[in-house]
Amino acid sequence: MPITRRPLRIAPSILASDFARLGEECRAVLDAGADWLHVDVMDGHYVPNITIGLPVVKSLRAALPDAFLDVHIMIDNPDVMGPRFVDAGADLVCFHPEASRHPHSTIQRIHDLGGKAGIAINPGTPLSCLDYLADDLDLILIMSVNPGFGGQSFIGNTLPKLHDLQDKLTAMDVDIDVQVDGGVRAENAAAIRRAGADILVAGSAIFKQQDYAEAIAAIRHQASLVDTV
Ligand code: DX5
Ligand code: ZN
Numbered sequence: 001m002p003i004t005r006r007p008l009r010i011a012p013s014i015l016a017s018d019f020a021r022l023g024e025e026c027r028a029v030l031d032a033g034a035d036w037l038h039v040d041v042m043d044g045h046y047v048p049n050i051t052i053g054l055p056v057v058k059s060l061r062a063a064l065p066d067a068f069l070d071v072h073i074m075i076d077n078p079d080v081m082g083p084r085f086v087d088a089g090a091d092l093v094c095f096h097p098e099a100s101r102h103p104h105s106t107i108q109r110i111h112d113l114g115g116k117a118g119i120a121i122n123p124g125t126p127l128s129c130l131d132y133l134a135d136d137l138d139l140i141l142i143m144s145v146n147p148g149f150g151g152q153s154f155i156g157n158t159l160p161k162l163h164d165l166q167d168k169l170t171a172m173d174v175d176i177d178v179q180v181d182g183g184v185r186a187e188n189a190a191a192i193r194r195a196g197a198d199i200l201v202a203g204s205a206i207f208k209q210q211d212y213a214e215a216i217a218a219i220r221h222q223a224s225l226v227d228t229v
Contacts, residue, residue, distance in 0.1 A: 005193070005196070005198065005226075005227060006175075006177055006178075006198040007198065008193065008198065008199075008200070008220065008223050008224060008227065009035035009036055009198065009199045009200070010033070010034055010035050010036075010199075010200055010202065010206075010216050010219055010220055011034065011035060011036035011037065011038040011070050011179070011199055011200065011201045011202075012029040012034045012037065012038060012201075012202060012203065012206040012207060012212075012216070013038040013040055013150060013181070013201050013202065013203030013206075013207075014026060014037060014038065014039055014040070014203075014207075015040040015051060015150045015203050016150045016151070016203030016204045016206070016207035016208055017029075017207045018207075019052075022056070022060075023059075023060075023063050023064075025207065026060060026063075026064060026067065027064070028212055029206060029207070029212050029216070030064070030067055031213075032212035032213035032215075032216050033213055033216045033217065033220070034206075034212075034216060035068065035199075036067075036068040036069075036070045036199065037060070037064070037067050037068065037069055037070060038070045038072060038181070038201045038203075039052070039056075039057060039060070039069055039070065039071045039072065039090070040052075040072050040074065040150075040203075041053060041057075041071060041072065041073045041074060041075060041085070042074045042075065042147075042148065043074070043075035043076060045075065045076045046074050046075050046076045046096065046099050046147075047074045047147050047148035048148055049148045049149060054084060054085065054088045055088075057069065057071060057085055057088040057089055057090055058088040058089055060089070061088065061089025061090075062089070068091045068092070069089060069090050069091050069092070070090075070091065070092050070094070070179075070199075070201075071085050071090035071091075071092065071093050071094070072094045072120060072141065072181065072201075073085060073093060073094065073095050073096075074096060074120075074147045074148065075095075075099065076099050077099070078093075078095035078096065078099050078100050078106060079100055079101055079102050079103075079105065079106045079109075082095050082106050082109070082110055082117075083106070083109045083110055083112075083113055083115075085115075086110055086113040086114065086115035087113060090115055091115065091116060092115060092116040092117070092118055092138065092139060093110050093115055093116075093117060093118070094117075094118030094119065094120050094139060094141050094179075095118070095119065095120065096119075096120045096122065096147070097119055097120075097121075097125070097129045097133075098122070098125065103119070103133060104132070104133060104136065107119075107133065107136050107137065108136070111136075116138035116139065117136070117137055117138055117139075118137060118138060118139035118140065118141050118177075118179070119133060119137055119139075119140055119141065120141040120143055120147070120181075121140065121141065121142055121143060122143050122146065122147060123143055123144070123145070123146055123155050123157075123158065124146075127161070127164060127165055127168055130168070134168075134169065134172055134174045134176070135172070135174055137174075137176055138176060138177065139176060139177040139178070139179055139199070140165065140169075140176060140177070140178050140179070141179040141180075141181055142158060142161060142162055142165065142178065142179070142180050142181070142197075143158075143181055143182055144158040144180050144181060144182040144183055144184065144192075145181075145182030145183050146182075147182075150203040150204055151203070151204045151208075152182060152183055153183050154182065154183030154184065154185075154188055155182070155183070158180065158192075158195075159191060159192070159195045160195075162178070162180070162192070162195035162196045162197060163195055163196065165178060165196065166178075166195075166196040177198045177199055178196055178197050178198050178199070179197065179198065179199035179200075179201060180192050180197040180199070180200055180201065181201035182201070184200050184201060184202040184205060184219070185202065185204075185205035185219070186205065186215075186218040186219050186221075186222045187222075189219045189220075189222040189223040190222045190223055190225055190226050192223070193222075193223035193224075193226040193227070194226045197223075200219060200223060202215075202219055205219065206219075
């Protein structure tokens with residue numbers, strides 16, 4: 001059955017940017033046509049890598065008041081830290097349910113602070129983790145690599161999982177954004193969009209290219225081909 005798609009959005013992951021020139025890099029991708037900025041927060045516990053945290057989100061919020069800050073927290077204790085990222089200026093906070101003791105309450109607290117809330121689902125995590133939560137969410141992130149590092153290859157069975165997710169959301173009568181993160185590039189953007197993704201996160205496929213506008217346009221073009229059929 002054809003999927004009713006929400007508008008396509010491209011979210012460059014700043015993990016692949018030059019952190020020494022972060023503000024400049026963010027402005028460059030926004031000027032090049034990015035819809036959201038995807039901010040990967042890692043704590044060295046939930047995933048074996050450390051990136052950035054609250055002060056950086058706060059600075060980005062101040063420097064880029066109109067940018068949509070999509071903050072993906074790959075950290076322990078999202079129940080405490082998730083709401084603090086909304087306070088720091090995140091528009092959306094997406095957390096991993098395995099790391100949370102009280103996911104429903106965390107979603108509520110993010111909402112109470114005026115943020116949007118998402119759940120990130122790892123390649124090995126079943127979609128059943130959405131049961132009793134999906135109704136309250138703004139976004140579901142399907143991880144197409146294991147979290148922790150940029151530049152990995154897209155895991156193929158993400159595509160059938162996305163189809164299963166569409167079936168599940170239809171059965172639950174839930175209509176929310178679906179995001180895909182990890183190994184996204186122009187070459188697989190159409191297949192990912194066809195499987196039901198609304199927001200494509202791409203790090204290396206944008207920031208490791210010479211021309212950001214060209215890189216974003218190529219992903220958007222490939223994914224949009226699906227919308228016209
Ligand atoms: C992985 C991160 C991704 C990553 C994507 O843990 O959540 O956002 O930066 O990078 P690429 O597009 O290079 O796979
Ligand atoms: Zn991410």
